[in-house]
Amino acid sequence: MSFSCLTTIVLLLGSVLALVKDGRDEIDRLALLEFKARIADPSGVLSSWNDSSHFCDWDGVTCGRKHRRVTILDLGSKNLSGVMPPHIGNLSFLRGIDLENNSFHAKIPSQVGRLLRLQKLFLNNNSFSGEIPLNLSYCSNMLSLDLGFNMLKGNLPTELGSLSKLQQLILQANSLMGNIPPSIGNLSSLQVFATSTNNFGGTIPETLGQLRNLKRLSLAANKFVDTIPISIFNISALTWLGVGENQLEGGLPGDLGFTLPNIEFINMGRNHLIGPIPESISNASNLGVIQIDQNNFTGKQSTDLNFLCSLTNSTKLNILSIGINAFQGLIPDCISNLSTTLSMFGLAYNYSSGTLPSGIGNLINLELFEMQGNNISGNIPFEIGNLNKMKYLDLGYNELSGQIPESFGNLRLLIKLYLDSNNFRGSIPSSLKNCQILLLLNLSTNNLSGYIPPEIMGLSSLSIYLDLSRNSLIGSLPEEVGKLQNLGELRLNGNRLSQQIPSSIGNWPLPSIMSSMRGLQVLNVSNNQLSGQIPKFLESLNLTNLSLSYNDFEGALPTGGVFRSAISTSVVGNKKLCGGLPDFQLPKCYYKESKRTRISGIAKILISTISALVGVACILSLLYFFWFRQNKNASASSSSEDGFLHVSYHNLLKATCGFSSTNLLGMGNFGSVYRGLLDQTQSVVAIKILDLTCEGAPKSFIAECEVLRRIRHRNLVKVLTACSGFDFNGNDFKALVYEFMSNGNLDEWLHPTTSQYMERKKLSLLERVNIAIDVACALDYLHHHYEMPIVHCDLKPSNVLLDDEMNGHVGDFGLARFLPEATHKLLVDQSSSVGVKGSFGYVAPEYGTGSAVSTQGDVYSFGVLVLEMFTGKRPIDDMFEDGLDLHRFTKAALADRVEKAIDPILLQEIEELEKRRTIAPEGKNKSWCSIKDCLVLMIEIGITCSFESSNERMDIYDALTKLQGMRKKLLEFIVTV
Structure with missing residues (x-):
């Protein structure tokens, strides 16, 4: 072969290789451009991804030096959103993918399994859904796999056990379920295995004990049962063990400390x-955190807590949480020798006794100390004042006695202090004035005496609450109380306070003007010896609960502010009060005229004329009274303008047979509903008892009272009265009494239990249509026909009640809002909302992104409710995953065959109607709408109301109009057959 031919071949071969190389480059470029096309980039991070430069120079892209192929895709924390395209599987040289802290959603493409060189895959903190792709197991070089904080479902693939090089497997905060496959024990290189906050169940596999290199094992917040495998305690490399918040049983191995020599964290x-905590834990000298709270750990009674002495060897101990167990016996003096690094020590709600060791003052770095709910007695040692880093101290509900040490004044960083429900005596130490950042002080239910120190009332930092109730304090309320500008609750009830309430309290700024200030909302000075007139300035405060009961107040009751509501204000036990609104049932105020008053002739004439008119009015009133007595249906105890009954805690306790479980109708977010028989009316009612320990419950009560006292409509649940007072233990008590609905709620009819399914007839097509119209009528009234728009915010089947005739009534207005656009002055402040608006599955999508409350949010909930009524499927049904929801499901069926989505109970009824239609001669030639057309229209209304975009949803009035028109045609059809 000639030299020229050889040269030609070499040149041709070079060209071919160049083309191949360019082709491979093109594959990477196109894959990246496809990736860009599938995502939103509001920050312009991918602006460099264009043809003006080689893709290896694009932001977030790293290429190899020789082959110029993409090796790393680093787009973590770039505010990106969208779908991860399958084309990523074409980037065959990828070694690392970092998309963490973005908003990617949908499935993880299975094509990632093609990336055989992949070593690191970080997809954590996104919204990926679906299952973990099985073929990730093909990525045999994988070192780190982090899929945490997403929405992944399904089981953990057994195939992942073949990733022999894997060092980190992080799956926390998803919705994964099933058992942990034993094959995970084959990952011999694994150092971190985190599955916390999922739905994994079954037993923890013994094979995890084979992971000899494992340093961090986090299985917390799942549903694991049975015992912790002993093999786990044989992993000598383990530094982190988290198995909290499961359903594990059994005890701990006696050699715990020996087998975990490197352990730093135990939860x-x-x-x-x-069982007991083994004292051999003393060998765990690196232990920094031990959390074993909320179990049933015990010991040998008198020496239950001796294991604490073993922890004195743990010189790095920072958190010790052993509360809510069954530990008994004395608190050992050795706790004084725990590490000075200790910052949190919790021993609450056990059965510990004895005294608090004086050596507690040695723990100079302690910031949180909880020992409430034990049997600790004796004095608080003066040395507690050495804990000058203390922020949270709770010694409540013990048997502590003596005086409160003045050394508490040294705790200048204290934020919350609970010393309630003990036997402290003497005066309140004025040294507490030094706690200048104190937010909460609770000294209630002791034997404290003397005057309230003015210095305490001068603590302007107090903003959560100040509770000095149920002591023996005397004197007047200091003028300095006016400095508590941000205080939320002030409780002084059950003392011996006397004289008048100082006027300086009226100088507090109003939260309605300065919305960032919490302001006083609860004031309780009941059961004291306060006298004089009730100050008018109380009307101007932003109070939601005021108790002045069982004092010696006199004169006219104010009528403004909180005094507008007998629900929010209690003045019982003040025998000299008069006037006020009728709800308070106080006598009228009469003022004696001075004998020396001179009345002019004109005045006498006016008085005579007025007297005559009054006389006529009295006669007419008397006649009306006799007529009213003959015709009234309500109890004589009803005296308010709205006919509200006045009921007490005792009345409701009796009506429900002591809140018996046999009368329990249901439970909600903020309380329980009972069936009751009121003595006053001898009628059956529904009584909602608020659980005031739930955050937001008091605000829910006020919101519901405010809405229900204003609105009247046949399709809204009627409130009969409300009760706001105290139970027999002096605790706050709030309840609402409703008209009883004999047929329960819509949710029970759509999704009956086994017993209900057999007992009840099924909801017919026409009944469902009627109920949908009833709900639409209620919403139309709230949105368009009241003086200001009202948004319900929690529409769902369980909040639709059904009466004897199966008419629908919308109830539960605890989250309702008056629209902020309204110019009227509202008694319910819009800033006091209780959480975001609604229940999962029914809440409008825009609320999840912080959008304001709107009537269109209710329309979305209504659309979901309609779809649920006619499909029989809840919006949170297990079938809805991987992006499929009730809206998309019905929309797809509508495009194909609507019957696929319809409740089988309805299909059976329709089949019977169709059979009857075929034998009805008078209906054969009549123009009528087929049932299928009616179903299509119902589904269309549900779909249109539940569009993701609020702008695409129809108004509730339009939905109501369509429903009423459809019902007319449906009735024509049913009558025909």
Whole structure:
């Protein structure tokens, strides 16, 4: 072969290789451009991804030096959103993908399994859904796999056990379920295995004990049962063990400390573990955190807590949480020798006794100390004042006695102090004035005496609450109380306070003007010896609960502000009060005229004329009274303008047979509903008892009272009265009394239990249509026909009640809002909302992104409710995953065959109607709408109302109009057959 031919071949071969190389480059470029096309980039991070430069120079892209192929895609924390395209599988040289802290959604493409060189895959903190792709197991070089904080479902693939090089497997905060496959024990290189906050169940596999290189094991907040495998305690490399918040049982191995020499973190809290804590834990000298709270750990009674002495060897101990167990016996003096690094020490709600060791003052770095709910007695040692870093101290509900040490004044960083429900005596130490950042002070239910120190009332930092109730304090309320500008609750009830309430309290700024200030909302000075007139300035405060009961107030009751509501204000036990609104049932105020008053002749004439008119009015009133007595249906105890009954805690306790479980109708977010028989009316009612320990419950009560006292409509649940007072233990008590609905709620009819399914007839097509119209009528009234628009915010089947005739009534207005656009002055402040608006599955999508409340949010909930009524499927049905929801499901069926989505109970009824139609001669030639057309229209209304975009949803009035027109045609059809 000639030299020229050889040269030609070499040149041709070079050209071919160049083309191949360019082709491979083109594959990477196109894959990246496809990736860009599928995502939103509001920050312009991918602006460099264009043809003006080579893709290896694009932001977030790293290429190899020789082959110029993409090796790393680093787009973490770039505010990106969208779908991860399958084309990413074409980037065959990828070694690392970092998309963490973005908003990617939909499935993880299975094509990632083609990336055989992939070593690191970080997809954490996004919204990926669906299952973990099985073929990730093909990525045999994988070192780190982080899929945490997403929405992944399904089981953990057994195939992942073949990733022999894997060092980190992080799956926390998803919705994964099933068992942990034993094959995970084959990952011999694994150092971190985190599955916390999922739905994994079954037993923890013994094979995890084979992971000899494992340093961090986090299985907390799942549904694991049975015991912790002993093999786990044989992993000598383990530094982190988290198995809290499961359903684990059994005890701990006696050689725990020996087998975990490197352990730094132990969390076994919130399980059902029993038995003693082995004292051999003393060998765990690196231990920094031990959380074993909320179990049933015990010991040998008198020496239950001796294991604490073993922890004195743990010189790095920072958190010790052993509360809510069954530990008994004395608190050992050795706790004084725990590490000075200790910052949190919790021993609450056990059965510990004895005294608090004086050496507690040695723990100079302690910031949180909880020992409430034990049997600790004796004095608080003066040395507690050495804990000058203390921020949260709770010694409540013990048997502590003596005086409160003045050394508390040294705790200048204290934020919350609970010393309630003990036997403290003497005066309140004025040294507490030094706690200048104190937000909460609770000294209630003791034997404290003397005057309230003015210095305490001068603590302007107090903003959560000040509770000095149920003591023996005397004197007047200091003028300095006016400095508590941000205080939320002030409780002084059950003392011996006397004289008048100082006027300086009226100088507090109003939260309605300065919305960032919490302001006083609860004031309780009941059961004292306060006298004089009730100050008018109380009307101007932003109070939601005021109790002045059982004092010696006199004169006219104010009528403004909180005094507008007998629900929010209690003045019982003040025998000299008069006037006020009728709800308070106080006598009228009469003022004696001075004998020396001179009345002019004109005045006498006016008085005579007025007297005559009054006389006529009295006669007419008397006649009306006799007529009213003959015709009234309500109890004589009803005296308010609205006919509201006046009921007490005792009345409701009796009506429900002591809140018996046999009368329990249901439970909600903020309380329980009972069936009751009121003595006053001898009628059956529904009584909603608020659980005031739930955050937002008091605000829910006020919101519901405010809405229900204003609105009247046949399709809204009627409130009969409300009760706001105290139970027999002096605790706050709030309840609402409703008209009883004999047929329960719509949710029970759509999704009956086994017993209900057999007992009840099924909801017919026409009944469902009627109920949908009833709900639409109620919403139309709230949105368009009241003086200001009202948004319900929690529409769902369980909040639709059904009466004897199966008419629908919308109830539960605890989250309702008056629209902020309204110019009227509202008694319910819009800033006091209780959380975001609605229940999962029914809440409008825009609320999740912080959008304001709107009537269109109710329309969305109504659309979901309609779809649920006619499909029989809840919006949170297990079938809805991987982007499929009730809206998309019905929309797809509508495009194909609507019957696929319809409740089988309805299909059976329709089949019967169709059979009857075929034998009805008078209906054969009549123009009528087929049932299928009616179903299509119902589904269309549900779909149109539940569009993701609020702008695409129809108004509730339009939905109501369509429903009423459809019902007319449906009735024509049913009558025909």
